[in-house]
Amino acid sequence: MTTATSKTRSGAWSGYLFVLPYLLLFTVFLLAPLAYGFSLSFYRRELLSVVPPKLIGLANYSEALHDPYFWKALWATLRFVALCVPFTMLTALSLALGLNGLKGRLQTVLRAAVFVPTVLTISVAGILWRWFYNGEFGLFNAYLHYINIKPPWLTSTGMAMVSIALMTLWWTVGGPTVVLLAGLHNIPPQYMEAAEMDGAVGYRRFRYITLPLLKPVLLFVMVLNIIGSFQVFGQTFMITRGGPEMSTRSLVQYIYETAFNNYRMGYASALSWLLFLVIATFSAAQFRLMRER
Amino acid sequence: MSASPLPTKPNSRHLAYRINAVVMIVAGLLFAAPILLILITAFKPDSEIVKFAGILPHKATLHNFQEILGSPEEIPIFRWFGNSVLISSLVTLLVLTVDSLAAYGLARLNLPGKKWVFGLIVATLMVPGQILLVPVYLILNKLGWLDTPLALIVPAGAGAFGVFLLHQFFLTIPRELEEAAALDGCSKFGIYRHVALPISAPALATLGIFTFVGSWNDFMGPLVFLDSVDKYTLPVGIALFQTSYYAEYGLTLAASVLCTLPVLIAFLLFQRHIIQGIALTGSKE
Incomplete structure (x- = not known):
C-alpha cells in the first residue's frame, strides 16, 4: 500500500492522477484556446464563408490600427474606465471606513445591503436601470420633474456613458468595499492605540496610519477594478446597446459583434489580444506607480 | 464578529458615531432600494408603471406573474x-x-x-x-x-x-x-x-x-x-x-x-x- 510519506518514483508520479482531470480541462479549454486564439489573430478566418482560412501575418493588427470603429470603441472603454475606477475606489473606501466605525450587528446588516446589488445578474440590473433612466416614465425623471430638470440620461452622447458608470458603481462597488473592510479589520489595534497616544486622530490618523497600512489591499483592489472595467460589456449591451451613435460601444462589445454578428473570427481574435495588451500595460503601470510612492 | 480596530471601541453614545451611523444607514438604503423597487413594481399594473405615481402600487395585482407563468409557449x-x-x-x-x-x-x-x-x-x-x-x-x-x-x-x-x-x-x-x-x-x-x-x-x-x-x-x-x-x-x-x-x-x-x-x-x-x-x-x- 502506498502511503502519503512514501517517496518512491512510481508513487510520486501516481499522485498526478489527482491532478489529471483538471489538467485535461485546463489544457483543452484554457491553454489550447489561448494558443489557438493567438494563432487565429494572424489568419483571415471567416465563419459561414466559402473562403478558406488564410495566413495573413500582421494584417489583422494593422487593420485594427486603421479601423475608426476600433478607436471609437477603445475611446468609449477608456472613458468608462476613467469615470468608473476613481468613483468606485473613492466610494468603496468611504463605505469601508464608515462601516468599520459601526458596531457588530449594524455593520453586518449594512455591509450586506451595500453588497446585495452584486448578486443580480446583468440582465436584471440592466432592465432595472433602463427603467430608472427612461426619459418618458423613468423613476429618476419622475422625481426630477418636480424641480424642472430632465437629464438626457441615455440619449446624449456625452451623458450616456456617465449614466452607465453610475449604474456600474451601484452594481459593483460592494466587492471592493468588503475587501477594503476586511483590510481595515486586519490592521492590528496596537497601531491605532499608539497613534492615538501620539495625538494622531481623525484625518491625521487616516493619512499617516490607516492609508499606508491599507496600501497593499488598495492596490490589489484597484488593479482588479481596472481590469474588470476594461472588460465592460453587459451594462452597455443591456442598457444602451452601445448607442447613442456608438458612444457607449465598448471594446468587448465590438469584439463580440465582430465575431458573432460578422463572423470575422481572425479579426476578432486580433482585437481581443489588443485588449489584453491594453489591460496588461495599464496593470503594469499601476503596480509601478504604486510601488514608487 | 471580529474586534474593531478602532482605538476606543465604537461608542454608540458619541455624536460622531451617531452621525456616521445615520449616514451609513442612508447609504445602505440607497443600495438596497432598487432591489426592493423591482419587487414592489412587479405587482403594479402597466398603466401605473408607465405613468409613475408613487412608489407603492395603488392597485396591487398578480397579473404580471400570472401572465408570465401562464404562457409557457411564448415565454418558456x-x-x-x-x-x-x-x-x-x-x-x-x-x-x-x-x-x-x-x-x-x-x-x-x-x-x-x-x-x-x-x-x-x-x-x-x-x-x-x-x-x-x-x-x-x-x-x-x-x-x-x-x-x-x-x-x-x-x-x-x-x-x-x-x-x-x-x-x-x-x-x-x-x-x-x-x-x-x-x-x-x-x-x-x-x-x-x-x-x-x-x-x-x-x-x-x-x-x-x-x-x-x-x-x-x-x-x-x-x-x-x-x-x-x-x-x-x-x-x-x-x-x-x-x-x-x-x-x-x-x-x-x-x-x-x-x-x-x-x-x-x-x-x-x-x-x-x-x-x-x-x-x-x-x-x-
Whole structure:
C-alpha cells in the first residue's frame, strides 16, 4: 500500500492522477484556446464563408490600427474606465471606513445591503436601470420633474456613458468595499492605540496610519477594478446597446459583434489580444506607480 | 464578529458615531432600494408603471406573474429556470470535484515539477475571459457542443480560481493529521477524502457558492454559445424577453423577480460565507 510519506518514483508520479482531470480541462479549454486564439489573430478566418482560412501575418493588427470603429470603441472603454475606477475606489473606501466605525450587528446588516446589488445578474440590473433612466416614465425623471430638470440620461452622447458608470458603481462597488473592510479589520489595534497616544486622530490618523497600512489591499483592489472595467460589456449591451451613435460601444462589445454578428473570427481574435495588451500595460503601470510612492 | 480596530471601541453614545451611523444607514438604503423597487413594481399594473405615481402600487395585482407563468409557449420561463438550475448545479459539482482533487495533489503530494504546473495554472488567472471567447467557440463547434448545456458546463471546469483558492487552504492542514491517517492505513485518496475534504468544508462551501452564483448570473457564455430559445438560461432569456416585450415593463419586471429570488435567498442565507469568502480571496470579477 502506498502511503502519503512514501517517496518512491512510481508513487510520486501516481499522485498526478489527482491532478489529471483538471489538467485535461485546463489544457483543452484554457491553454489550447489561448494558443489557438493567438494563432487565429494572424489568419483571415471567416465563419459561414466559402473562403478558406488564410495566413495573413500582421494584417489583422494593422487593420485594427486603421479601423475608426476600433478607436471609437477603445475611446468609449477608456472613458468608462476613467469615470468608473476613481468613483468606485473613492466610494468603496468611504463605505469601508464608515462601516468599520459601526458596531457588530449594524455593520453586518449594512455591509450586506451595500453588497446585495452584486448578486443580480446583468440582465436584471440592466432592465432595472433602463427603467430608472427612461426619459418618458423613468423613476429618476419622475422625481426630477418636480424641480424642472430632465437629464438626457441615455440619449446624449456625452451623458450616456456617465449614466452607465453610475449604474456600474451601484452594481459593483460592494466587492471592493468588503475587501477594503476586511483590510481595515486586519490592521492590528496596537497601531491605532499608539497613534492615538501620539495625538494622531481623525484625518491625521487616516493619512499617516490607516492609508499606508491599507496600501497593499488598495492596490490589489484597484488593479482588479481596472481590469474588470476594461472588460465592460453587459451594462452597455443591456442598457444602451452601445448607442447613442456608438458612444457607449465598448471594446468587448465590438469584439463580440465582430465575431458573432460578422463572423470575422481572425479579426476578432486580433482585437481581443489588443485588449489584453491594453489591460496588461495599464496593470503594469499601476503596480509601478504604486510601488514608487 | 471580529474586534474593531478602532482605538476606543465604537461608542454608540458619541455624536460622531451617531452621525456616521445615520449616514451609513442612508447609504445602505440607497443600495438596497432598487432591489426592493423591482419587487414592489412587479405587482403594479402597466398603466401605473408607465405613468409613475408613487412608489407603492395603488392597485396591487398578480397579473404580471400570472401572465408570465401562464404562457409557457411564448415565454418558456420554467424551461429557462430548469436550464439554469441544471447548468449551475453541474458546473458547481464539476468545479468542486476536479479543483479539490488537483489542489490536493499540488498542495500535499510530492509531485515532480508541481511548482511549474501550479505556476502555469496561477498565471492564467490574469487572462481576460474575452480572449478565450472566439477559440473556445470554435472548439465547441468542432466538438458539436454548441447550443447544448455541455458548452456551458465543461469549459467552466478549466478556470484556475478554485484550484488556487483550495491550494492555499490545503497548505494550512497540519502534517500530523495526514501522518496519523497514513499510519492507520489510509491511502492517498483516503486521506484526501476523509481528512482534507472535511477539514476544508468552509473553503469548499465558499467556492461552491461563488461558482453557483457566477454560473447562474453568467451572461456572455449563454449569449454566445446557445442559439435555441428553449435552451436559454434565465439571464439571456430575460434579456431576449426584454427586447420582444419592450413595452410591457410589468412582465419584464416580474420575470426579473423570478430570476433574482433564488440568488437573493441564497445570498441572505449564506451572506456571511459569501462576504467572508470574497474578503478572503479579494476577487469578484
